[in-house]
Amino acid sequence: xxxxxxxxxxxxxxxxxVVSEVSTPTITAxxxxxxxxxxxxxxxxxxxxxxxxxxGPGEVRLSQSSKGKNSISYMPQDTSANAVLTVYESIxxxxxxxxxxSVADDDLTLIDHVxxxxxxxxxxxxxxxxxxxxxxxxxxVAQTLVREPDIMLMDEPTSALDLHRQVEVLSxxxxxxxxxxxxxxxxxxxxxxxxxxxxxxxxIADGKMRACGDPLDVINPAMxxxxxxxxxxxxxxxxQFDHVIVDGVAA
Amino acid sequence: MAxxxxxxxxxxxxxxxxxxxxxxxxxxxxxVGLSLALCLSFAVDLAWGPARYGLDQVVLALFxxxxxxxxxxxxxxxxxxxxxxxxxxxGAALSVAGAQMQTILANxxxxxxxxxxxxxxxxxxxxxxxxxxxxxPVAAGLIVPVNAFIMALAATLFIHFVSQARGVxxxxxxxxxxALVFTFNAxxxxxxxxxxxxxxxxxxxxxxxxLTKATWPKIWITLVVLLVALPLFARNAWxxxxxxxxxxxxxxxxxxxxxxxxxxxxxxSLLASVPVSFVGTIGFVGLVGPxxxxxxxxxxxxxxxxxxxxxxxxxLSVTSIxxxxxxxxxxFPIGIITALVGVPxxxxxxxxxxxxxx
Numbered sequence: 001x002x003x004x005x006x007x008x009x010x011x012x013x014x015x016x017x018v019v020s021e022v023s024t025p026t027i028t029a030x031x032x033x034x035x036x037x038x039x040x041x042x043x044x045x046x047x048x049x050x051x052x053x054x055x056g057p058g059e060v061r062l063s064q065s066s067k068g069k070n071s072i073s074y075m076p077q078d079t080s081a082n083a084v085l086t087v088y089e090s091i092x093x094x095x096x097x098x099x100x101x102s103v104a105d106d107d108l109t110l111i112d113h114v115x116x117x118x119x120x121x122x123x124x125x126x127x128x129x130x131x132x133x134x135x136x137x138x139x140x141v142a143q144t145l146v147r148e149p150d151i152m153l154m155d156e157p158t159s160a161l162d163l164h165r166q167v168e169v170l171s172x173x174x175x176x177x178x179x180x181x182x183x184x185x186x187x188x189x190x191x192x193x194x195x196x197x198x199x200x201x202x203x204i205a206d207g208k209m210r211a212c213g214d215p216l217d218v219i220n221p222a223m224x225x226x227x228x229x230x231x232x233x234x235x236x237x238x239x240q241f242d243h244v245i246v247d248g249v250a251a
Numbered sequence: 252m253a254x255x256x257x258x259x260x261x262x263x264x265x266x267x268x269x270x271x272x273x274x275x276x277x278x279x280x281x282x283v284g285l286s287l288a289l290c291l292s293f294a295v296d297l298a299w300g301p302a303r304y305g306l307d308q309v310v311l312a313l314f315x316x317x318x319x320x321x322x323x324x325x326x327x328x329x330x331x332x333x334x335x336x337x338x339x340x341x342g343a344a345l346s347v348a349g350a351q352m353q354t355i356l357a358n359x360x361x362x363x364x365x366x367x368x369x370x371x372x373x374x375x376x377x378x379x380x381x382x383x384x385x386x387x388p389v390a391a392g393l394i395v396p397v398n399a400f401i402m403a404l405a406a407t408l409f410i411h412f413v414s415q416a417r418g419v420x421x422x423x424x425x426x427x428x429x430a431l432v433f434t435f436n437a438x439x440x441x442x443x444x445x446x447x448x449x450x451x452x453x454x455x456x457x458x459x460x461x462l463t464k465a466t467w468p469k470i471w472i473t474l475v476v477l478l479v480a481l482p483l484f485a486r487n488a489w490x491x492x493x494x495x496x497x498x499x500x501x502x503x504x505x506x507x508x509x510x511x512x513x514x515x516x517x518x519x520s521l522l523a524s525v526p527v528s529f530v531g532t533i534g535f536v537g538l539v540g541p542x543x544x545x546x547x548x549x550x551x552x553x554x555x556x557x558x559x560x561x562x563x564x565x566x567l568s569v570t571s572i573x574x575x576x577x578x579x580x581x582x583f584p585i586g587i588i589t590a591l592v593g594v595p596x597x598x599x600x601x602x603x604x605x606x607x608x609x
Contacts, residue, residue, distance in 0.1 A: 053502050076499040083495035084550045088271055090496065093551075097489050097504045101553050103275075108268040115267060124267050125274070128496075140500075147504070 001029040002064045002071075002150040004183050009058035011042070011049035017056065019045045022209040024202060029150075029181035032174055034194035034215070036187075037204035038227060043187040044077055046204060047153040050185070062151070073149035077156050077187075079136040081128045087139050088124045091115065094143035114142045117172065133160035141169060145176070151183045159189065166190070170197045191219055195234075195242040203227065216242060225250050278554045281547055285561035289339065292568040296335040297327050299572050301580050337465035338571040338585070339564040340473045341526040345533060346540025346563020347477070348523040350555065351484060353541055354491050355512050356414070357421045362537035363523035366410055366424075367431025368403045369534060372527040374435040374442065375402030377454045381446040395457070396469070396528040403524030406431055411516040415509075460531035460586025462571060469529040476525045480518045481560070487511055488552035495550050535589040536563050566592075 004027045010020035019042040027033055035043050048054045051074035062071060085093070091111050092103065115121050120138050123131065131139065137160045144152055154173070158166040170186075174197050177184045185202075188194050194201055194215060201218040203211040205227050211218045216234065224232040224244065231247045297313075298304045304312075304323060312319045312327040319327075349362035363369050378384065379398035383391075386401045410431070414424045443454055484491065490511045493501040501508050523537070540563030541555075548558040567585070570592050574583040 051503065070505065074503040076497075076503050078497060078499060081496045081500065083492075084545050085492070085495070086274075086549070088267060089549065089551050092271075093489060093492055093496070094504050097493060097506060099489070101485075101488060103271075105268065108271055109265075112265065112267040121267060125270060143500075143504075 001181055002062070002183060003028050004063075004151055005061040006050070007059045007061060009046070009049060009056065009060060011045045011054045011056040013045070013054070017207075018042055019049065019056070019204070019207045022046060022058070022202075022204070024200075024212050027183050027185075027200065029183060030178045031199040032177055032184045032186065032197055033200045033202055034186055034188050034198035035202045035204065036189070036191060036194055036219070037210075041204045042207040043204055044155050045207075047074055047155055047185070047187060050074075050151075051153055070147060071150045072153065073144045073147040073151070074153040075140050075144040075155055075157055077159075079133075079140040079160075081136070083128055085128050086125045087120065087128060087131070088115075090128055090139060091142050091146055095146040097147075110146055110148075111142075114145045118142055118169070134162065134165065137161060138165075138169070141173075148180075149182065151185070153185045155187045156189065157186060158193070166193060173197075191224075191244045192241075195219055195244070219244065278548050282554065282557055282561065285558070285565060289561055289565045289568060292565055292572065293335055293339060296338065296568055296571050297331045299575050300326070300331060302326055333465040333467060333470060334462045334571060335568065337462050337470050337473070337530065338567045340470055340477060341462070341530055341533065342536050342540065342563040342565070342567025343560045344473055344477045344480075344522050344526045344563075345537040346544075346559045346566070347480065347484070347556070348519050349537030349563075350541035350544065350559035351491070351515050351519050352523075352537075354495055354550075354552075355515050356424055357495065357497075358425050359542070360425055360538075361428070362541075363403075363527060364532070364534040364537055365432070366406075366428030367435055368406050368410075368523045369527050369532045370432045370435035370439070371406035372399040372403035372524060373458045373532050374439045375399040376457050376528070376531070377439050377442045377446075378402075380453045380457065381442050381450045399528035400524050402435075403527055404520050406435070407516070407520035407523060411513070411520070414516075415513070456584065457531045458586075459584035460533040460589075461582075461584040462530055462574075463582060464530055473526050473529060476521050480522050481556070483514070483518055484552070484556055487515070488556065491515065492550060492552045492555075531584075531586060533567070533586045533589055535594070536567055540566055 006022050006024045009022040010017055012018065035046065037043055045054065049056050050060050051072050053074070088111065092107065095107050095111060096103065115124055118138050118141060120135065120142065123135055137157060141157055144154065158169055161169060170193055173184055176182060198215050200213060201215045202209065203218050203223065210227065211223065220234065221232055224230050229250050231250050233245045233247070234242050235245055237243050294306050294309050298306055298309045308319060308323060309327060312323050316324050316328065345363060352361040352366065353359055375386065375398040376395045379395040383394060385394045386398045389397045410424060410428060413419060413427055443451055446454060490501065490506040493504045493506050494508060494511065498508050541559045543562040544555055544558030548554040567589070570585055570588045573592055574585050574588045577583055
């Protein structure tokens with residue numbers, strides 16, 4: 001089973017250290033980790049570092065993965081594209097990187113399955129440029145999934161989706177992680193979704209890790225006041241999920 | 252429908268696969284159609300001129316030269332063939348150069364012409380014609396193309412290295428290209444001002460772009476550059492297509508964006524500068540060829556690349572025919588005709604298929 005551990009990880013843009021000192025306990029297969037923090041905290045930068053797109057100090061330890069270069073798949077926050085490609089072609093593109101021109105039936109079957117699962121078959125042959133923000137995000141999720149990685153890094157994958165779709169997609173990702181033994185790291189602003197779907201929560205602020213652990217250990221009134229500057233409580237909803245109730249901006 | 256389990260799909264899933272396969276077959280049919288149209292255009296280009304031959308005579312001259320008269324043989328093989336072949340090779344090279352420039356710079360306006368590479372070549376050629384000073388020690392007959400090539404290569408590499416600097420956006424690169432156009436045009440005007448009357452007329456004719464400068468060595472050199480470039484682009488087909496989704500997205504797919512850009516730009520520098528140094532400024536093919544291919548085939552490089560080759564080659568081949576047809580007995584410089592033929596064609600394509608344009 002695949003496992004991931006960050007040990008003193010930092011990330012640089014040029015010579016500037018933007019993120020530093022991120023360490024996590026071992027994250028095991030099937031787990032979802034929500035990466036939370038205010039805007040410009042360094043969540044996306046951390047993902048790029050873990051994906052190998054940025055350099056920096058520390059070590060990203062990935063064990064028991066046999067997929068080499070394809071072990072980590074990163075879904076960037078910006079999903080806009082003006083390429084003259086259909087949705088289907090753009091998902092195939094993610095699947096076929098680094099391989100031959102020919103397209104096997106197995107590749108297409110996987111794409112069909114992922115698109116059906118995400119309920120985006122209706123837009124399969126629509127041009128990318130004609131999609132709404134939410135549709136683009138779903139296509140981006142599909143592109144990440146068809147790479148069949150061990151670790152998925154998803155940078156705000158639900159920020160443009162309506163509430164129903166948010167719950168659907170995150171439920172789906174949770175099921176995928178459990179079934180396929182993937183590790184899924186999701187950068188997310190919605191703390192309620194983080195409480196509901198994450199097994200662990202990693203909090204970043206000002207480029208530094210502030211906490212990492214069980215969701216309720218990290219997301220609590222003290223942290224919400226300290227990091228987000230709001231007075232808030234944690235209460236259970238009718239289905240017994242923990243929710244953040246924000247009373248107002250902290251005095 | 253709710254989000255479902257990936258492993259729980261069967262019939263609905265097969266629909267996408269079938270549609271994708273059908274669309275792929277359609278694209279292959281379009282490429283075959285373009286190839287046939289190019290063959291026809293090539294044959295007409297050989298048949299057309301002050302002496303007009305039937306297509307049957309041209310085919311006979313091509314495949315059974317002994318079966319036609321010496322006059323037909325000479326006209327087809329020695330006079331018209333180099334021009335007709337050069338039109339195809341140069342059209343293909345400029346179109347592919349434009350296609351890949353547009354791809355890696357993510358800008359629909361990028362082409363050898365708009366980024367100042369053609370203007371640089373014109374200045375280099377004018378320098379050779381007027382001063383007869385070679386930028387490299389070469390034989391006298393090669394001063395003009397070699398000077399043009401060196402200036403074009405220098406302009407391409409300049410654009411490339413500036414585009415690699417941190418903080419430089421694709422918009423900056425295009426603006427830089429426009430600045431290069433103005434700079435080299437000003438330098439060209441300066442050289443023209445100093446030129447003798449005879450040299451001036453030579454410079455003006457060169458800058459108009461003409462296939463009548465075609466010779467077999469020039470054709471072979473351009474063809475070799477094209478044949479080296481195409482497999483290298485083909486090898487990076489998935490990566491180049493991914494770059495059109497944005498740098499971050501391509502990198503997230505595992506593409507080494509910086510390396511692919513560098514390799515592509517170096518190949519483009521040869522592909523754009525070699526033909527321009529031989530035939531002068533032919534401005535429209537590198538811009539329109541890729542747009543035609545993109546509109547009818549999309550941007551999957553497996554189809555877009557051959558599509559750009561064929562669209563550019565066809566465009567210049569047809570233009571070669573038109574350049575001989577306006578006034579019987581007169582061959583207009585093809586650079587003038589490319590704009591006259593290309594612009595309305597381009598506009599009609601945009602208007603008839605707006606959604607698929609950039």
